[in-house]
Amino acid sequence: MVDAVRLLARSYGVNADQVREVPGGVANRAFVLGERLFARVARPGFEEDLRKETAVVPVAREAGVRTPAILEYDPSDTLLGAPYVVVDRVHGIEPEVTPGELVIDLARLHAVRRGALAEVPVDGWGEPRIAVGELADRGYLDAETARWLDGWFTRLEQRFDRSASAVLVHGDVAPHNLLVGSDNSLQAVIDWGDAAWGPRALDFAKLRLTEVVQLLPEYLSVARELSDSTLAEDELAAGVLYLHLSWGLGKLQADPWPGQRHWTAPPASRLLNLLAFFTTNPPHPWHTLT
Structure with a gap:
């Protein structure tokens, strides 16, 4: 799959050496695609969860919720062997204390x-x-x-x-x-x-x-x-x-x-x-x- 994700990254002008898998994630495998993009690939059994995200995220963003925009959703297994989304990459870390905002x-x-x-x-x-x-x-x-x-x-x-x-x-x-x-x-x-x-x-x-x-x-x-x-x-x-x-x-x-x-x-x-x-x-x- 990593090789396939590199091909996906190339279609966005991102070099293969800028692709990195982020460990963890129960429902999806996650990949950094350079500085601007992020990809999430559904694990078996979680395909519907990813589809649901593509419906919810635009509504949440319109309401003013801070969440990355979805740039592409492919529900097929053609390219990566599973459905995937490409989203804007947000630079940040996991909080130690829940932010008040x-x-x-x-x-x-x-x-x-x-x-x-x-x-x-x-x-x-x-x-x-x-x-x-x-x-x-x-x-x-x-x-x-x-x-x-x-x-x-x-x-x-x-x-x-x-x-x-x-x-x-x-x-x-x-x-x-x-x-x-x-x-x-x-x-x-x-x-x-x-x-x-x-x-x-x-x-x-x-x-x-x-x-x-x-x-x-x-x-x-x-x-x-x-x-x-x-x-x-x-x-x-x-x-x-x-x-x-x-x-x-x-x-x-x-x-x-x-x-x-x-x-x-x-x-x-x-x-x-x-x-x-x-x-x-x-x-x-x-x-x-x-």
């Missing part, structure tokens, strides 16, 4: 009207009590703890509306899908393969809660101006916590996955992060959500 882009994305992108799938809250029951049945939880968790989910569900209108979400907002400059300013949000219509809390479910606490007030300020003046911080916080707890429990039965960059990859990390978060005496409304 991210909330502006998320608010803009969440303001996109549902009439656009009808083909994008719908994601939702899930059914966390199923995971609790399975964990109890398999001996990961005792019965009393399972009942306590069921009660916690019930209390959280009383704090937000599961039937609220869906918004367009990126679906995988995490450090490895953000690029920042040397001053930690946001340069781009990348990798739209998990984009969906769903609760806005989804786009805060892969950030550490200590960061969410800092980001949420500014997000709400921008989102209220753009799309929904009725947004309440306690409702959104309850939804974010609901997903963190649900996904943390769902991960407990997973096998360890060493060497991954993302903090949620180890099976127990998310639940332990919840524990650590609530030992920090979090501010209102978070301390009321237990």
Whole structure:
């Protein structure tokens, strides 16, 4: 494939010695094509995710989200043996601390009207009590703890509306899908393969809660101006916590996955992060959500 990508690069006037594969990437193989271009090639089974990106990215860019423009999309296997896109290359690094400007882009994305992108799938809250029951049945939880968790989910569900209108979400907002400059300013949000219509809390479910606490007030300020003046911080916080707890429990039965960059990859990390978060005496409304 590298040789084929070099041929692709040549069609853009990029020399073969300027082509470099970027390691990692579950859904795509990625290649730098000189200083200006970047190519992503779908891995087997992820072809539809790449196709979805080509529909979502122009809409996100029109809404003002910082994400690279798609210059070419080839859905065939003719040149590289798999579908690929060529996009503008954005120079940046993965952030150590989530940049504050991210909330502006998320608010803009969440303001996109549902009439656009009808083909994008719908994601939702899930059914966390199923995971609790399975964990109890398999001996990961005792019965009393399972009942306590069921009660916690019930209390959280009383704090937000599961039937609220869906918004367009990126679906995988995490450090490895953000690029920042040397001053930690946001340069781009990348990798739209998990984009969906769903609760806005989804786009805060892969950030550490200590960061969410800092980001949420500014997000709400921008989102209220753009799309929904009725947004309440306690409702959104309850939804974010609901997903963190649900996904943390769902991960407990997973096998360890060493060497991954993302903090949620180890099976127990998310639940332990919840524990650590609530030992920090979090501010209102978070301390009321237990």
